[in-house]
């Protein structure tokens with residue numbers, strides 16, 4: 417059997433990786449259809465440097481550091497290592513996978529991610545906690561810390577930095593030994609891989625690794641453009657440097673930034689494969705179980721469905737957090753859909769604008785809510801043409817129905833009703849054409 421990555425990792429991680437090796441190789445074998453060796457038992461929590469600090473001791477450690485949880489930063493630390501282990505287990509990380517962690521806090525989740533062999537980039541807004549993390553993880557080649565507000569990051573630059581981190585790491589003794597695993601990993605990676613070419617930004621990294629304080633408003637357009645360039649990038653890489661590696665986002669989120677983080681990350685399918693968010697239970701239920709026609713069918717449901725397949729994984733008792741919030745938590749997985757696999761629409765930015773506008777005045781029927789983007793008479797004609805109730809409200813429509821409405825309005829108005837200028841429209845049509853071509857290629861060249 418090929419040498420294990422874990423043996424070459426930071427020596428203090430070795431004991432934990434010895435366990436993980438069994439689990440990861442077993443998963444790879446499972447994908448190859450081989451007989452499975454019985455999985456190893458979970459590691460005793462005290463083993464190794466990573467477990468010198470238990471999540472349950474968070475309160476004591478904060479006291480020693482003369483720190484208190486900050487409500488303003490949504491600091492509800494997870495005290496139960498079993499919950500954290502379940503989150504990381506659900507993410508089925510392979511050694512060498514890239515993980516973006518939002519809000520590492522006291523590092524409780526971070527330790528589990530590192531123990532799974534991930535290369536972690538963690539963004540923490542709290543300066544005092546960042547200082548502690550810097551000390552704790554000093555010299556750990558698998559860990560990068562960014563002190564800043566995740567919502568103000570240029571996420572593409574952040575992701576580029578993560579891929580460079582991996583290339584640097586692969587060139588290090590730890591990564592070199594990991595290369596010996598590539599045969600097994602490649603087999604595991606084959607599932608879901610789109611055999612993509614190396615993304616240029618990985619070879620020629622963008623100049624800025626992070627731009628704290630950057631105007632957040634300018635990001636979506638830039639993200640969108642880069643996203644188009646990244647279309648087709650592989651979801652999973654192998655241990656070698658030829659492909660961008662799979663990126664997973666994992667976070668125990670401050671509840672109050674959940675929506676903003678989803679808006680920021682959901683459109684990044686193609687660069688990010690999955691997101692595992694620990695969020696408010698009620699939000700998790702709503703995002704994954706609400707149906708059209710119900711009061712809790714909101715714009716975020718449509719955007720979530722458009723960009724991802726969301727799955728409620730499990731509930732978390734509020735008493736497992738420090739301090740305990742007023743509501744329970746939950747873990748939700750968002751499997752991101754790459755741009756060319758999303759539901760086809762005439763123009764993605766216009767489609768999103770249309771959905772948001774339709775929901776902006778929930779009590780109004782869609783044809784009135786969409787004013788002045790579209791004339792009510794045009795909307796009425798479009799609704800009737802696609803067989804929808806002319807008095808439909810936004811919360812009555814499914815994602816598909818919004819798609820049909822967008823196409824019909826586009827056909828009727830030639831796209832002019834959306835307020836786009838001609839140049840934008842041309843660009844959007846070209847992007848749509850490229851998307852269709854990519855889709856046809858995915859379907860083996862058939863135009864069906």
Ligand SMILES: C[S@@+](CC[C@H](N)C(=O)[O-])C[C@H]1O[C@@H](n2cnc3c(N)ncnc32)[C@H](O)[C@@H]1O
Pocket residue numbers: 489490491492493494495518519520521522523524525526539540541542545564565566567667668669670671673
């Ligand atoms: C719910 S706590 C989770 C801490 C740790 N991951 C855990 O599971 O115990 C949220 C963390 O996110 C950090 N945070 C809050 N807002 C942030 C932001 N905008 N960007 C990055 N980190 C943020 C907080 O300081 C805190 O450490």
